Amino acid sequence: MTDLIPMTALGGAAPRSRRHGALSLVERPDIALASLALRRGAVAPAPGGLVLPGPGGLASADGLAAFWTGPGQWMVEAAGQAEADFAAALAAMAPGCSVTEQTDGWACFEVAGDAAALEALAERLVNLPAAALAPGRATRTVLHHMGVFALRRDPGCLALWGMRSAAGSLWHALDQAALRLTAFDET
Amino acid sequence: MRFSGLRLVKEALTGHRGWEPLWRDPDPQPRYDIVIVGGGGHGLATAYYLASVFGQARIAVLEKGWIGSGNIGRNTTIIRSNYLLPGNEPFYEFSMKLWEGLEQELNFNAMVSQRGIVNLIHTDAQRDAYRRRGNAMRLAGADAELLDRDGVRARLPYLNFDDARFPIKGGLVQSRAGTARHDGVAWGYARGADRRGVDLIQNCEVTGLRIEGGAVTGVETTRGPIGAGKVGVAVAGSSSRVMAMAGMRLPIESHVLQAFVTEGLKPLIDTVITFGAGHFYISQSDKGGLVFGGDIDGYNSYAQRGNLAVVEDVAEGGMALMPMIGRARLLRSWGGIMDMSMDGSPIIDRTPVEGLYLNAGWCYGGFKATPASGYAFAHLLATGRPHETAAAYRLDRFARGQLIDEKGAGAQPNLH
Amino acid sequence: MLIPHPLLGPRDAQEFTYLGDAALMNRPDPAAGEDAFCDHVYLRGNPAGVHRELWFHEQGDRSWLVVTRNTLTHEILGAELATDVARRSE
């Protein structure tokens, strides 16, 4: 193991979190991420038994989760694996596929709260019909001039993956939207 | 009838009974020496200079709607000659000089207001690029001045200097730039051309070009066929449509550019400001409205209207630059159809069809070019030779690879 | 505008980047020479009416789409994945 000490996307030693009323925001530096793309004409694999979802879908099984990112392309997540060479592990599980390490290409923030509060926040962040962000759905979209992957892991959790380099801007956007929303609630 | 303050006093005291029509509404003659298709700014200016400078007679301007109904009547009224490339700068500076004497020449107050323009600078690299441009302007005889941050702050203290995503580091200023009353320009040229015998024919849409043996002999219109020795087409926004009647494809796409005006406000902004990093530019009209705009919508369109995303984007740019405008209200937005050319520069040239001439591809530089464009097109129509300042605006420059690409964006019209 | 994505359903045009005439997919054979390339690069369809055009779902699934749209009304008549179109024409 290296003796270098990693830093989260927001520049801290530990993940950042914040609470606004019914909503909580948390940075998730522990999730490993790798992209998986099919070679021309290849059949989709089932890495670690995970059935790769169709367009707009998010699937999970046995500590892995995958969301569709484009025709023949997925991102695969592994919670708690960020320090490992997850891309290599995934490549081994999906032979013949093009796998690329993405863990540090992106920064993940999760927003938790009741479904109504999450949806009130989401409609101020992304321009998507409710169905695209229903539980079990995931999609790339634009959020305050940034590209993000928006994942509805379950009714009470919305995850957003944004470019790691713009993590501060993404956090700021989420934090401000949540802040304004809760201020509005109280008036 | 000559317009003057004295005349106005006389008419005011006698119930305004003496004012004459600004122009006639003649029926089309069977034949003209020169037919100009398009009664917008460029077409009217062309007709005016043909009659006044180049001694041509028997000229008609055919307009499918009303005089000035094209982009001359739907723009943000900015005039400037702050271009970089040698194919452009002398032409726009020629235009600026024509603006400077226009109202006296036309006997019509088009409210040419040389209130200056400031192009904001945000990075060192941008300052170098603007220095290159400012020098190109000076070398072509135009005025230009480079301001540092303090210079901009002294002049425009209300800009966001302290909490800006794109900090202001300076500005390129052209003091002789400014604005003009867009409709007034169209009307001034129309009245001037009419007084010199040009037939301005409204509600007359050209539906076909008569071409015999490789030469144009006239046009078909909704008001019947009209014979012509030469036909000059100046229909920016619709150039592809009209030239398709001659079987031509043009290096042009039609795009919509939105523009905006707020409710009237007391004087606040006394110059023209452009904020490239935020895709925003603004001035204030004499009536008090803040007139502003930004990028084109970006997709091919003939619909004369744009979409909300661009409206938001432009307003965001405005708020980032000058947060004092937050409580001003948008009054009206509109869309104009731009001839976006493949290198961002216009075309004033003959065509492969004998007697058929083209004035097109103005992107969003058309308004400021109106006088020079009319003059240069008239020069070409009357003499057969390009005007010296418009010699680079050739149709075959794309094939030859002699592009006039100010932005270096390549053959991608929506990036120019 | 809403672009009817063939895989994802209607999506706001703000997620897309516009390129232009779908004929840009028909790159000439390199042996066809300069004239063919000049036409390809500079002379594009610009109809006042139905236009087949390329949109890139840049903030989406990164698919290039061929969208059929009326430039007078902005009405969209259909959209396909550009790869499907490209493979069909090969």
Add this chain to the structure above:
Amino acid sequence: MTRLSGHLVDTARRLSFTFDGRAFAGHPGDTLASALLANGVQLMGRSFKYHRPRGPIAAGSEEPNALVTLGRGARAEPNTRATVAELFDGLEASSQNHAGSLQRDWLAVNDRLAPFLAAGFYYKTFMWPKAFWEKLYEPVIRKAAGLGALSGLPDPDAYDRGYRHCDLLVIGAGAAGLAAALAAGRAGAQVILAEEDFRPGGRLLAEGGLLDGRPAPDWVAEVAAELATLPNVRVMTRTTVFGAYDHGIFGAVERVSDHLAEAGGGVRQTLWRITARRSVLAAGATERHIPFRDNDRPGIMLAGAIRAYANRWGVTGQRQAADPVAIFANGDDGHRTAAQLAAKGVPVLGVIDPRRDAPNLGGYETFAGATVTGTRGRLGLTAIEVTRGGRAEWLDCGLLGVSGGWNPNVHLASHHRGRPVWDEARLAFLPGPGGPAGLIPAGAAAGQGGTAEAMADGLRAAAQALGDLGIAPAPVHLPAAEAEPARQEAFWHVPGKGRAWVDFQNDVTVKDIALAHQENMRPVEHLKRWTTLGMATDQGKTANVTALAVMAELTGKAIPETGTTIFRPPYTGVSLGVLGGGDTGRGFRPTRLTPSHSWAEAEGAVFTEVGAWMRAQYFPRPGETHWRESVDREARAVRAAVGICDVTTLGKIDVQGADAGDFLNRIYANMMGTLPVGKVRYGLMLREDGHLYDDGTCARLGEDHYVVTTTTANAGTVYRNMEFARQCLWPDLDVQLISTTDAWAQIAVAGPRSRELLTRIADGADLSNQAFPFMACGAITVCGGLRARLFRISFSGELAYEIAVPARYGHALMARLMEAGADLGVTPYGTEALGVLRIEKGHAAGAELNGQTTARMIGLEKMVSRKKDAIGAVMSRRGGLASETRRLVGLVPVDPGAGVVPGSHLFAADAPQDTAHDQGWITSACFSPHVGTMIGLGFLENGEARMDEVITAANPLEGTEAALRVVSAHFVDPEGGRLRD
């Protein structure tokens, strides 16, 4: 004054407010206008041009006269319609557009000068002397023009933006809109009901009618209550749908806290982009007036507005309750107002009606066959002149209601430039074809203005929308409305002497229209532009149709032949704050930070923007007083020892697949497919038009695996173009692409001691020249097993590497390199030193690759391979590009102390300095510690052939000029020995 009975104002609670500093009281439910009228205040503003005294004419957002400035300081909001400003405790309003007080405005002198200020006067004068326009005339005009004033201070409020999607958007919660929303809501559709007012009901709150025998507001309350229980229905009050955009997208503004004394930290307004599969336009109608002599005095209102003030707010508009009220109407609608007022005990003088068979609905006198031909009252109406059968008489009158019929609010239906069509039976323009797809006009907006008609039409519209959406309808019972007489006769203006206003705010009179006609400004658009008619803040809502009718009369044509009028967004004014809502400060656009950002911050770096990135520009050290000292030191350190620099910002694209090499051959101008595994090659990318657009390196990590690097600025464009090539041009190649720019922290380690430094952290990897030569690449581990990629590439011309580790370790790696290399003199360097090093080496960067240049111009035309096809290859050889003679050269000053200024233009030493003799320009310049003087790069005509020539660099913009010697662009180690050692 005491309120009339039956209003909807909570008189039990009192709200204090001020107008022009005077204290007043009103109640919850009041608007500023209703509260002022209740206090006997009629005069609320001044007109735009003549500064005529004005009071409100309307009770809604179409109000052209009663514009006030709300609030003060940075929160001052000019041009607010008093008729829609919701009253709150502590509201401060002030009148505007006057010099002196509202009552005594000395700019009212303009009214005396009116004959000189007729339509289009300014086009005819102010031309002499020429220089006076900017100096005298324009400043005077500008000062007099405008309405209210902005504070000039930054808007202190927060704005939000959001997106909502629904099956059906119902615009307007009046009779039609409520019926439509109820029907669609009960059927289970996802419904948004948007209402600009703070209270749903629309004209049902104003008409004073009964539904099923009960006051209409009771039914409104019931429906609103039911809608609130439906989870699929969202009612948005205080929300104006201002624009209809493509494909069912609407812009709407919700005034979240404008009606609150304190926003409590919340947002002021929210911009909603609503995407609706279908929409119902139930925006109601706007009453029009009838121009007659002096018809603009305070106290002259629309009759329907008087009815609204009486029924909803319990107020009338006289200054004293005993002042008689008259109505001037061409239809039965005006009579309803008179009858209702009479029933409420208001003194009604009568109804003046040009129709000979005018009715009488009881409680007032009818002046049949009569017109109003004049008025008196300087600051408020005192008397009207009624003319009947050629006989005129003056009657005392404190309030006159005018009713000329109703114009359907077709605005959104014409936002796609669809033209409204004239309906002769209804004397109105109705929504025409070409409206937004899926938008169904209903109720008064569709010409169905009666209460019963409107409700039924709302149901019809909902049924149509539900049918389109495939949703089964649910039953809705509509209450019975009373009969509403609605006969009317066309009557557009009262002819005669004097001035009769058509557009109140902009002071356009019937005479101005006649003058436009006389001067042949007859097309509607010419009329509007010549006279400014319809250009006021109400966008012609109260003027356009009337003006059209007057012009039709003058030309002897029918109204539809004369023209029509279309509307553009926004329906009513929208604040720029909310349109540009959200972050407008530093958060205006995202900022990207490098992995070592916080390390650099701790090192005291000064940062600069490169694209969206913040990069360390230089690292000042104690004792350094000028940035040049720092930069020189950093650049020297790289040439003499070793420097480190975060270069993560360069774009990185991972390319995999069996055909990856073939694919890259087509993307790069030079050959890339032959690159061996474990090697890196420099590459050029062209646009298809043959111009250069990007450069970078390409590393082959495996048989089927490459990593392409791009310039920082073009990372997105290159990726997009590669996807285009992959999907649209060559879909059968087996290639997969993905960006990995952010995944790796990439650090340049450059200088003669770079190998030594890297060896210390490289976990024993053999970095010798034999094992890892120039242009090698490979995977290694560093710092005890951290996976890394090492590239031996050089931008500085020195022995150099770039090392990449997972981005989370970038910060720690920088610190470790500093520690490990302390004895080697390791020095962090920023973008300035990076620029110095690359200029000294003659490498092209952004200023040289500006999209206008070619491979030939930077001396690399040989890299454009003729052995294969690649994007841009064919076009790069055409005439204009092949005959280009400008070449990248190096430039040094003849006088070693002289400056070299980028952006200067280049001339032969003795040539005149003008456009015709311009031979090029300086792209980049810096002080070179290596050369000991300023040096520059530039493009110069025939540059290759002019080595050692002395030329002139002219910078007239800043008044400098320098004699420069033309030299090779490779100032350092032109043979390239250092980077290969």
